[in-house]
Amino acid sequence: MKATSSFKKLFELLGGSRNLKLDNFPLNHLRIDSRKVEKNDVFVAIKGHTVDGRAFIPQAILAGAVVVLTETNRKSNDLKIGYIKQDDKSIIPQISVFQLSQRLSLIANDFYHSPSKKLSVIGVTGTNGKTTVTQLIAQCVKLLNEKSALMGTIGNGIYNQLEPSANTTASAIEVQTLLADFVKKQVKVVTMEISSHGLAMDRVKGLNCAATVFTNLSRDHLDYHKTMSKYAKAKWSLFSPDEKEKQVLSAGKSIINYDDKYGKRWIEKLPQVTAVSCQPKSLRQLKALNIPYVGVSMIDYHDKGAKIHMESSWGNAIINSRLLGEFNVSNLLLAIATLLTLNYPFFAVVNMACFLKPICGRMEVFHVKNSPTVIVDYAHTPDALQKALQACRIHCKGLLWVIFGCGGDRDTGKRPLMGEIAEQFADKIILTNDNPRTENEMKIIRDIQQGLHYTDNIQIITDRVQAITQTLEKAKPNDVILIAGKGHEDYQIVGKTKYHYSDQETVKRLLGVENQS
Template sequence: MTDRNLRDLLAPWVPGAPARPLRDMTLDSRSAAAGDLFIAVAGHHADGRRFIPQAIAQGVAAVIAEAEGEAIDGDIREIHGVPVIYLAQLPQRLSALAGRFYQQPAEKLKLIGVTGTNGKTTTTQLIAQWANLLGETGAVMGTVGNGLYGQLVATENTTGSAVDVQHVLHDLVGQGATLAAMEVSSHGLVQHRVAALPFAAAVFTNLSRDHLDYHGDMQSYEAAKWLLFSEHQVGAAIINADDEVGRRWLAKLPDAVAVTMADNLQPGCHGRWLKATAVNYHDGGAHICFSSSWGDGEFDSRLMGAFNVSNLLLALATLLSLDYPLDALVSSATQLLPVTGRMEVFSAPDKPTVVVDYAHTPDALEKALEAARLHCKGQLWCLFGCGGDRDKGKRPLMGAIAEQFADVVVITDDNPRSEDPQAIVNDILTGLLDPGRARVVAGRAQAVTNAIMQAKAEDIVLVAGKGHEDYQIVGNRRLDYSDRDTVARLLGVMA
């Protein structure tokens, strides 16, 4: 992997560290192999220090462990001849340590971080895809997977561990990536997973209710997102000025790029800016006219809905701020493809149009329904559920939004996990003014089938909540299931 050794890695932090060659580094004792460096962090779920004996039994060359409660910073001990080095505040230092181990990969490409509740996946994929059209080798890291654009490998978390992030960047550089667009989650920021990364640009999409089971309240959630701009190394900041939080942040970031669809530029705005001057929605997407501090332009987009226009403009402003030419960006814009499972349109002759989207928050569901309505000639159907063992407060909110913005509401399962699916449905129904109007169908595949069979050709059926996911979690079992595959099969088209 590298020619790293322990002494070089820890200089000058730990002057007396022995010169042990290291093969790779890992946080997981189960995957630790001979010659590896095992990192033992006191984590949220388990204390990695408990697994030091297991890692040593598997032949690791050295261990770096969290000092708190066990040792002082820089202590070196030995267990069966294996050095165990204790570092204070290891989680905060791990990104820098891993960056050094993997030869600072982020310095070898243009790294763009994208944070926000909704739009991270679409915006990162648009940035990487657009950069490819301009001759870069674009890569993506995030919810759908990591890898060169179009060759993503599935991942567990939006933002991997501090070690994973540096390791993936190292691999991407090895594959020839010259630009990487990375989703940066609030969890990742709070847990210092991207602490040492130099971002050429950072983008804020929007902020609405999500992950309150983790953050507790909206103030803490906003503070977590703000860390990207306040505590990290960021070149250009690109901020959605149509978001209330974004406008607050623009007041604190005088050099940021303000992006708006609603002319929300601050009076006397001295920074750079980009705004939509006209957007016309049609069956195939939208025609967008814009003006900016780089110049004016217009282009056609195949993406659906207003929030995707916002994502497109954020991607455009990001690439402009990194000195890509306006003319080349505008002329290539029509080639940009929609993102898998994000307002993804499936259609067939004499069948309803079906839109598969990842919307699983109240705000995202509202935006998806508003987007679909712009293109809908008949009735708008909304099929969704809410995840089990997650923020219960959003369930009635999503029920109310579905009732308000759709003509037909279908409530079904979406990863019930350990909860009773009917109890989740009942929570959703409490948000409806007329619960009797909703169609409740147990079993997601059956619900999707019924909706598509019953909807008319001029209708749009929004299938919300899963997007790209290819599983359904019931109890502790992860079952194979994909909205995209189910819809494609029913319409007789390719997913």
């Protein structure tokens, strides 16, 4: 493999002197995971929340690492070079770097020669809708005969060739490594989910975005951010024009959901912005803003999706969407607005929008004759659960059932809120396990029950397969069953063990279908 950089160049990227005499041997990749290290790689040993990378330096060297970067808390120790003796023949340089974790994204960007400048990177953030918006944009770009790639919850890679991802937003190094690989593969557009964790942990500081998209903001991740204001601040940092606040090298043009209270505020602060609304009453306000906009004058919902009467700064059109629910109208409009803002042809975009398919685990419909309709969705926040249930109600002629739980070792405050929402919008509630992790499963369910006032229509079946099986046996053909919380996930975490499990596989087996969406 051709070297990406050299030791001397790396030292200069870290801020070292150009005049220092150093061996100028070739380097291939930066690696934060010792298991991925190969010959002539640089191993970056930083201390994470649960694992200290310094403990894996010996394994990295054995795997072929020829340089090690470690973090120092003392500015006076910045760029000091020590040496690790591997054997009688080789000595591995170890460079101490001040604030390495915070600088890592920028270092990786420089090491890989600013790959995001050679691509149209679209960063999408928000509590809900990130996966759907990124997938819809990538689908549309593919239909317009351009090569697209994705980075996010479902996976990373070329569209329809995704490798599973550990986090919504990859590590600072992985982000730049993936982008560099996409450049080599002649990708045109990369759509990337950017989580609040990714922003707070400085994973995207070295990113040049052609566009940034905001979907919405509601309660989630307060186990990490503690307050909604801190959570909102993390999201805002993706768009902020303030050099002290911004989390990317360039935010590009911003596409903001005007229907969200945070989005409405942010629109007024941004220099290059397109406003998006799926509320017909907002059209007059959008036009008055004197900025580019995409909105709707009317939406007709039906069993197969929605007929959207769209108005925009680029023109008007009728779009027949195959996606269920008002929130998916918003997601679709955000995707369309992003492509129009990036100067894709109006008629080509709106024509392709009619062919966009539902996303894996996002309001994914399964139905056979004489059986209830089953919808699998990733909804795991109060707001997402409410919107999913409201969308299901539009298509429900009988009883609306909901099967859900809450993740263990995560924000406990949202559990009673989700119970309250389930009671308000569903007819029948089945409480089950999500990913209990190291928490007691009944403790999680009791937390959800705190938001419930009536017990007649509630059943507890902790085994998720049994919960789905028994509900399908009881429900009638005109009923709709929403299975919420896991969506695309093909695993369940109990204790510290990850077991194979999929809501989709369970439903397809019970209904006797391969796939219907």
